[in-house]
Amino acid sequence: MDEDGRMDQDTGEPDQAEWDPATLNSAEELDEDELGVDPLEEGAQAPDHWSVAETYGTTAYEQEQGEGLDRKLAAERPDVEP
Incomplete structure (x- = not known):
């Protein structure tokens, strides 16, 4: 949003998230070609x-x-006691 509260126009340029290294790194962690699965x-x-x-x-x-x-409360208890 700009200063007047209006939505910014799409300029056709890539979003900053597409160039942000942190965003790219997290996406690369799920790369199935590198993981094999x-x-x-x-x-x-x-x-x-x-x-x-x-x-x-x-x-x-x-x-x-x-x-x-x-019965509802019993269902909320964990299966294994600590």
Whole structure:
């Protein structure tokens, strides 16, 4: 934006981010040609033996009754105690 609060016109020149070394370096870290694999294709790994169907509220009865506070709080606890 300029001083008057208006959006700047596109001049057709490359943005400063295209020439910023920090921006280029972070993009180069994900270069799949150098890594030999695309790091963005790996995705997140789901926990073993977990399914949405195992959670509360998948049946009509459970949906009608609602989930109790104790059950909600138990779901928030970590699986492994420190």
